Amino acid sequence: MADVVEVRGLWKQFGKFSALAGLDLAIPEGSLFAVVGANGAGKTTLFSVLGGFLRATAGEWRVLGMQAPEGGQLRARLGMLPQDAAFLAGVPVLEQLIFCARLQGLGPHAARKECMRTLEAVGLAEVAERNPRALSHGMLKRVALAQAFIGNPELVFLDEPTAGLDPETARRVRDLVRSMKGTRTVVISSHNLLELQELCTHVAVIHQGRTVSSGSMVDIASCGVVFRVLLEEEPSPALLSALRALPEVAHAESRSGELHLGARPGTQRREAAAAVLGLLLAEGLPPRRFQEGTTLEEHFLASVGGTSDGLGGS
Amino acid sequence: MAIADSEKRPGGITALAVINLVLAAFSALGILTLAGLLLFKDAFEGQGSEDVHVELDKAFGSAGTLDIVIHLGLSIVASALLGLSGIGLLRMAPVLGRWLCNAYALTSLVRIGVDLAVGFPLNAGVLLDLFYPALVLVLLNVTFRRDFAGGAARAADVGATADGEEHLSRPSSTALVTNFGLRHALRGGAAVLFVVVFLGSGFMIANLFISPLESMLKDSPRRAEAMLESEMASDTIGFITGADDATCDYFVKEQPAVLSAILLLLAALMPFFAGMAGFNQTAGEIGSRGLRFLLLRTDRRSLFIGRFLAALLFSSAGLVLLVLAVVSYMVLKLDIYPGIELVSWGAQGFIALWFVLLPHLAMMAWISALLDSALMAFTVGTAAVGLPVVLLKGVASAVETAGGASIAWLDRLQPWGWKFDLLSPSFGMRALAVFMMLLFTAAFLWLGLRSFQRRDV
Numbered sequence: 001m002a003d004v005v006e007v008r009g010l011w012k013q014f015g016k017f018s019a020l021a022g023l024d025l026a027i028p029e030g031s032l033f034a035v036v037g038a039n040g041a042g043k044t045t046l047f048s049v050l051g052g053f054l055r056a057t058a059g060e061w062r063v064l065g066m067q068a069p070e071g072g073q074l075r076a077r078l079g080m081l082p083q084d085a086a087f088l089a090g091v092p093v094l095e096q097l098i099f100c101a102r103l104q105g106l107g108p109h110a111a112r113k114e115c116m117r118t119l120e121a122v123g124l125a126e127v128a129e130r131n132p133r134a135l136s137h138g139m140l141k142r143v144a145l146a147q148a149f150i151g152n153p154e155l156v157f158l159d160e161p162t163a164g165l166d167p168e169t170a171r172r173v174r175d176l177v178r179s180m181k182g183t184r185t186v187v188i189s190s191h192n193l194l195e196l197q198e199l200c201t202h203v204a205v206i207h208q209g210r211t212v213s214s215g216s217m218v219d220i221a222s223c224g225v226v227f228r229v230l231l232e233e234e235p236s237p238a239l240l241s242a243l244r245a246l247p248e249v250a251h252a253e254s255r256s257g258e259l260h261l262g263a264r265p266g267t268q269r270r271e272a273a274a275a276v277l278g279l280l281l282a283e284g285l286p287p288r289r290f291q292e293g294t295t296l297e298e299h300f301l302a303s304v305g306g307t308s309d310g311l312g313g314s
Numbered sequence: 315m316a317i318a319d320s321e322k323r324p325g326g327i328t329a330l331a332v333i334n335l336v337l338a339a340f341s342a343l344g345i346l347t348l349a350g351l352l353l354f355k356d357a358f359e360g361q362g363s364e365d366v367h368v369e370l371d372k373a374f375g376s377a378g379t380l381d382i383v384i385h386l387g388l389s390i391v392a393s394a395l396l397g398l399s400g401i402g403l404l405r406m407a408p409v410l411g412r413w414l415c416n417a418y419a420l421t422s423l424v425r426i427g428v429d430l431a432v433g434f435p436l437n438a439g440v441l442l443d444l445f446y447p448a449l450v451l452v453l454l455n456v457t458f459r460r461d462f463a464g465g466a467a468r469a470a471d472v473g474a475t476a477d478g479e480e481h482l483s484r485p486s487s488t489a490l491v492t493n494f495g496l497r498h499a500l501r502g503g504a505a506v507l508f509v510v511v512f513l514g515s516g517f518m519i520a521n522l523f524i525s526p527l528e529s530m531l532k533d534s535p536r537r538a539e540a541m542l543e544s545e546m547a548s549d550t551i552g553f554i555t556g557a558d559d560a561t562c563d564y565f566v567k568e569q570p571a572v573l574s575a576i577l578l579l580l581a582a583l584m585p586f587f588a589g590m591a592g593f594n595q596t597a598g599e600i601g602s603r604g605l606r607f608l609l610l611r612t613d614r615r616s617l618f619i620g621r622f623l624a625a626l627l628f629s630s631a632g633l634v635l636l637v638l639a640v641v642s643y644m645v646l647k648l649d650i651y652p653g654i655e656l657v658s659w660g661a662q663g664f665i666a667l668w669f670v671l672l673p674h675l676a677m678m679a680w681i682s683a684l685l686d687s688a689l690m691a692f693t694v695g696t697a698a699v700g701l702p703v704v705l706l707k708g709v710a711s712a713v714e715t716a717g718g719a720s721i722a723w724l725d726r727l728q729p730w731g732w733k734f735d736l737l738s739p740s741f742g743m744r745a746l747a748v749f750m751m752l753l754f755t756a757a758f759l760w761l762g763l764r765s766f767q768r769r770d771v
Binding site: 048082 | 323324325326487490491494498501503599602603604606607608609610611612613614616768769770771
């Protein structure tokens with residue numbers, strides 16, 4: 001699979017702060033690609049540079065085969081849901097979407113038809129004639145989503161597409177994205193890691209303006225061994241310390257009474273499992289359940305060296 | 315039935331509603347004053363001083379009591395319609411808002427026609443009376459027509475473009491941005507406010523010069539003509555322009571002096587009007603990040619130029635209306651100048667004002683591209699027009715007082731310094747002024763485009 005987005009050594013400075021600090025990324029064609037990272041990691045800045053809104057300080061990037069394209073150069077090929085972009089207050093939603101479609105090269109009639117299609121896809125056909133001021137935050141997000149899908153673009157960036165949406169609409173958005181699998185490339189940034197794990201085929205973890213890990217979701221699920229152990233009683237601090245002291249264990253913590261353990265990179269699954277089970281049995285704590293595997297959240301935490309809240313680690 | 319959804323109201327309709335309510339209040343005061351004068355007229359019938367009768371003549375002309383009562387009746391109806399339609403527009407009600415407002419405009423126009431037919435005095439103030447109903451008719455029945463239509467009608471209207479149209483060549487991005495920017499400016503209210511303020515101020519300036527002349531012509535036409543060609547008139551023009559005696563004489567004696575004064579004063583104020591017309595070309599949407607939806611689909615150059623052209627088009631339309639109305643009125647009403655002279659000087663005046671507008675709008679495009687807030691762009695833009703003028707005048711005055719050489723040439727480093735040369739008696743000077751204005755425009759547009767292309771949006 002060819003890469004539709006290639007980024008090398010991308011920097012973006014805001015004064016002394018580096019929002020992107022030499023970021024590298026490759027996004028395969030046809031993938032549903034998750035970009036995850038803590039607040040301020042650089043996800044939105046990355047999207048904004050690729051969309052042509054922000055000027056990069058340094059670095060190279062290609063989108064759909066074009067070297068550092070302006071948004072207008074890609075026209076109907078690139079769609080994006082930008083974060084916090086507001087529609088004009090006094091102009092009906094449909095009129096604004098039609099304007100976007102016209103700029104993409106559609107004629108007046110085709111533009112209207114296409115915009116109604118995308119509004120229907122996000123369940124908002126009935127508000128087409130309404131003023132954006134009359135819409136709720138969630139509705140505006142859906143209108144912005146409809147805008148991103150105008151003209152069925154080859155590549156779509158969605159910056160937190162389901163944030164602020166009700167469960168039903170969020171599911172509708174997920175279904176819409178899922179339906180594009182294999183035919184379109186969709187890049188999604190979100191803090192909802194469960195949703196991303198369920199939806200996406202690939203993932204990149206960004207931390208402090210750099211990509212710290214990247215690969216297919218299947219690879220991530222099979223590497224970086226993680227154990228989830230349910231004991232009769234809540235793990236004590238002493239037990240956690242003892243587990244952390246094992247050479248095969250990278251981290252150990254208690255989450256809602258469940259023991260979460262990450263194996264040190266390079267350690268064989270069997271060795272790590274034997275070491276953990278051996279210590280538990282030696283302590284007289286036979287597990288009620290012992291699960292092996294990984295989650296995107298754990299992968300993320302392992303990648304950024306964070307704690308269970310996932311946002312403050314360094 | 316009212317839609318009763320204030321959230322759907324475009325800013326332009328809100329502006330109209332507020333102006334309606336304010337004008338209705340003023341109109342009510344005017345009606346009370348006129349009613350009071352009518353009582354005086356009856357009381358002073360055949361008695362009282364000459365001054366009182368002169369004032370009553372000014373107000374009523376040759377209209378009889380019945381005519382005045384009819385005028386008052388129509389004024390009361392128009393005023394009531396104006397006030398009620400203001401409320402209706404706020405509620406976006408098709409009948410109470412749009413139709414009552416249309417009824418007000420038509421009643422006003424009928425009243426003006428009746429007034430003129432029965433002998434009410436025709437003066438420059440009538441231009442102001444005519445302007446607002448005409449503007450309201452255009453806005454409600456063209457610009458905002460769809461806002462009052464039902465949902466299905468609106469949808470049909472949006473899709474009213476026939477299938478066949480798809481085969482036409484696609485307009486350029488710049489043309490699309492210009493078209494949308496123009497419509498959005500009217501709907502958003504900024505252009506409506508500009509047109510109202512610009513035309514209102516323009517008519518007031520015209521009234522300032524024309525009304526006293528009309529009074530004087532009525533009293534003593536010969537004295538009026540003599541005054542128009544007097545030293546005092548030259549001095550007034552000299553005060554406005556700072557021009558030499560020969561140039562002042564040209565404005566006063568070779569061209570219609572009153573129109574010269576109006577055009578020169580407008581030229582002095584035009585940069586500020588341009589600021590009002592052009593401050594929000596991009597700044598507001600940079601702040602709200604709304605431009606991001608467009609930047610995915612078009613290049614920054616098209617956006618920048620398209621927005622500039624939209625601002626230029628609607629301000630040019632306002633300028634055309636103003637000059638046309640003033641010149642038409644003078645042609646129809648003032649006997650002292652040949653019509654052809656007024657039309658020719660008016661056309662030259664329009665061109666001059668347009669070339670004053672051009673670089674200042676370009677400067678506002680630059681300022682708007684630099685900033686993230688429309689209000690800040692307006693403030694900085696107004697300061698950028700006014701402050702250098704004041705500072706340069708101050709410095710030049712201080713230098714000259716201290717015995718230094720004149721540094722008035724510093725004025726020429728900004729468009730402001732060339733504005734009166736656009737009406738100069740010398741063709742060469744006019745051509746140079748036009749060239750300089752185009753040069754300033756190109757420079758400001760280049761700077762603006764450069765800033766807009768380099769900045770984060």
